[in-house]
Amino acid sequence: MNYILVTKEVTKQFGKHIALNKVSLEIPENSIYGLLGPNGAGKTTLIRIINQIIYPDSGEVFFDGELLKPHHISTIGYLPEERGLYKSMKVGEQALYLAQLKGLNRNEAKKRLKFWFEKLDIGNWWNKKVQELSKGMAQKIQFIITVLHEPKLLIFDEPFSGFDPINANIIKDEILNLRNNGTSIIFSTHRMESVEELCEHIALIHQSEKILDGKLSDIKKAYKNNIFKVGLEVENGECLLNELSNKFQLTSSEFNSNENQLDFTLQLPTNDSKDILAFLAGKANINQFVETIPSANEIFIQTVQNKDANE
Amino acid sequence: MNKLPLIIRREYLAKVRNKSFVVMTFLSPILMVGMVVLIAYLTKINDNEKRIIGVFNESIYFSNDFHTTENTSYVQFRDISLQAAKDSTMSAGYYGLLHIPNEKSLEEVVQKAYFFTKEAPSASTIDQLEDLFQERLRARRLQDFGVSTEEFALMDEKFEIKTATFAGQQNLKGINVINAVVGGAFGYLIMMFIIIYGGFVMRSVIEEKTSRIIEVIISSVKPFQLMMGKIIGASLAGITQFAIWVISATLLLMVAVFVFDIDPSNFNSTVRIASKVTPEVNEVNKIALEVWTDFSKIPWFMLICFFVIYFALGYLIYSSIYAAIGAAVDNETDTQQFIFPIILPLMLAIYVGFFSVFSNPHGPIAVGFSLFPLTSPIVMLMRLPGGIGEGGVPIWELVTSIVLLIITFVGIVWLAAKIYRVGILMYGKKPTYKELFKWIKY
Incomplete structure (x- = not known):
């Protein structure tokens, strides 16, 4: 170049x-x-x-x-x-x-x-x-x-x-x-x-x-840290949520029982999302599955804070 | 490509097109000539005022002494009381009443004479009356001493010593004064030019800072180029203004002379008929003639050459200091603190120049100040009308003074450019002298 x-x-x-x-x-x-x-x-x-x-x-x-x-x-x-x-x-x-x-x-x-x-x-x-x-x-x-x-x-x-x-x-x-x-x-x-x-x-x-x-x-x-955001349509959400939190590291979750809607974010050890997808397959309808990528702003703030913390 | 001409052109046009500049340029000569005409006119009116003075004379010593003049006439009172004379003077609206009592001797009469007025009388009237008594007393005394008036007139004859240099140059009297006045005029011109147009440069730098255009410009040209462009542009605008002033003031004065019928040729014709007029007028004309001869003895060509040199160097030194000040501050109100130290040597040059060069153009103080670079442009020019070399400014002094001035010029412009370069990008707090010193080292 x-x-x-x-x-x-x-x-x-x-x-x-x-x-x-x-x-x-x-x-x-x-x-x-x-x-x-x-x-x-x-x-x-x-x-x-x-x-x-x-x-x-x-x-x-x-x-x-x-x-x-x-x-x-x-x-x-x-x-x-x-x-x-x-x-x-x-x-x-x-x-x-x-x-x-x-x-x-x-x-x-x-x-x-x-x-x-x-x-x-x-x-x-x-x-x-x-x-x-x-x-x-x-x-x-x-x-x-x-x-x-x-x-x-x-x-x-x-x-x-x-x-x-x-x-x-x-x-x-x-x-x-x-x-x-x-x-x-x-x-x-x-x-x-x-x-x-x-x-x-x-x-x-x-x-x-x-x-x-x-x-x-x-x-x-x-800078991405393998955080995924998932939205599911599922009938017994609480049950699934329990299973999920045993197997994966969830950072936040919310279940709306009226609409049978379960939203959660989870952190994976690597960028490999096969396990979670395989786990969810057949258990629920997947509405949303995205990897969250940090914004420039977040990177900026994080880097500056890390730098300050190191000093 | 050299960008300096572009910058000079812009600075010149920006200045010349500025409304207040245009107004100042064309209004000043009118105002100036207007003032001269007004003063002349008012003086004339004042002189034309007629005064009537009542005279109540009881003495035998004064009788036919009260001649009506151009602006004073006299009314005599007789055979009434002093109070009645006062009353009628007042009711007639006369200017005043002169009472000369009847006494035995002239001395006593003069001692007891009184001038009564409504308010404090004008100095010219008092002088007139005092002269009258003085004259009478003098004549009386001369008579007492047995001296005739003609003899006395001979005693009053004035003596003048003749002067010459060792080399034989004749008649040096008064030259120093004329020279100092001519040199002083040049020096004063330099000072005014520096103060007015140095201020232009400074304000133009501040304008670029406050309008925030400066960084755009110095990403295209060197700050030094910009600074020099400003200084030269402002000086060209200044020279234009001065030229317009001189030309229009001359024209207007000519018109004024024509309209108000002040005949300047009087001067020459009176010189020609000098022998026929009274001794006093003759004396005045003799001095005028001397002034003119001294005036023509001044080495004008040399003087103007050195004026250009000293003017250019002096202006460049001072206006780069002004530019540095403009760069150091954000607004004009902050400049006072820095301007004072620049004005100081200028004022000092003018006053020291006037006092010491006037009396002794080659004395140690005159020499010292004409070598010191911050005052030399003014003081040296005051000394130069006396010539160079023998009888005038020694050549070594002239050379030293110019060399010192050039060294200072290079040094000051270098320093000013440093301050300017840093200052134009600094906003906010007014810097201290200590900070300015630090900027030089950046």
Whole structure:
């Protein structure tokens, strides 16, 4: 696999505070990479290092196989968490200026801006001043400015904060589009719902250190603990429940005698569910049999708690 | 691609298009000229006020002394009581009543003379009356001493010593004053420019912080580039504003002179006919002529060259400090604590410059402050109208001062850039000096 960005033991210290401690990441090309962690974990510091706003005390960053250099700036797009626009400047003029700072020439920038303004249905905003726009409107413009120079790597820091659900969806679709067209994306957030939908890979940063990274599906597999949720239709539920609790490790159960409905969850020693299925076969109608997979949020909380408990 | 021109362009346009900037640029000359015209007009009105003064003269020493002048006329009372004279002065609405009693000697008369008014009288009226008595007393004394008025006039003749440098340069009198005034004007211009446009730079940095656009921008350009772009952009806007001020103020003054009929050519023609007018006017014109000669002796080309050098370096040093301050705080109210230490050397330069350069342009204090980099742009410019080399600023001082200024410029810009780089990404609490010091080491 090709990696668009690789960090090797990146460390950054502000005074006595260690903001990043030997963080090594491999961010694959053409995918969405989730950079997760609680507030103050060091995500923004890492992102600023990638954008060459600040420099690491030690460690190296490689971009597309080369050591990260100032000229890479024009191939990176960055939407910071703390973002804004010049309030008294007109939207179009401002977008042109920021695009030119990224190295686009004026005409090309204008052409692409017109295209994006049409696409996001904001064509008539060109001559408006930013102070006349709502927060959500300004966010759309910031998004356009971030992607306008068609960077190889896009970095979004909490991209959905400030968006209403409808616009958040529009932006989410655009992010997926960009990924499908070959852009690599780093997606930094502490909100886990969006991670499940978008990210193929994640890294967890906690207290300046990376504590977990990899493919999201692999991580989920590693974190599932063989808990199954079962729903049965059976007449003598109590009786069956007794038998079950003798043979298996039930974690919760409920029997509704009116509807002859028995629901329970159980923990198996391995991921092998043949025994329980064989046991149930013929004894009841199986309505539901699912393995519960932990959400990213649960993994996140569990990992952080484990980490804290170990210290 | 170099992005500095882009940044300069934006900073310049953002400043120049700003409404308050436009208003300030075009309103200030109008206000300024308006003030001058108003003051001139009011002074004229004030002078035009006619005063009628009642004179109740019982003495033989004063008789035909009360001549009606442009703004004072006199009404004589005779053969009534003092009280009656007072009453009629009041009821007639005259400005006041001068009572000169009948006494044996002039001294006694003068001692006992009184001027009665409704309110405290104006200083000019008092002067007028006092001069009258003074003149009379002097004439009387001269008579007592047996000196004629003509003889006395000869005694009053003024003496002037001639001056020259050892190298033979003639007539140095007054040069220091003129030079200090011209240099002071340049120094003052630099100070005002630094304070006004340094403040621009600072506010523009704060604006980028509060609008949260800063991180977007510095992910595209180096913070140093952004800072320099701001400083240069603001200074270009400042130069534009100054140019507009100078041009429009000149035009407006010309219009005002034309409309209000203040004839500036008076000056030249009076010089030409100087021999025919009274000695006092002649004296004034002689001074004016001297001022003009001294003025033309100032090495303007050299002065303007060095003005540009000192102005550029001084402005760059101070405005990068302003940029660093803007980066360190979140809002303008927090800046006071940091601005005071910058204004201090500027004020010191102006006042020390005015007091010490005025009296002794090559004294130790003048030399010291014209070498110290934070004050040299102002103080050195006050000394430079006297020339360079012999009789003026020694070349080694000039070179040392510029070298020190350049070293300081590099050092300060480096420090300011460090603070700026860290500060623009810091939000929240106003930093202390100790924290600023730590930022330099990040």
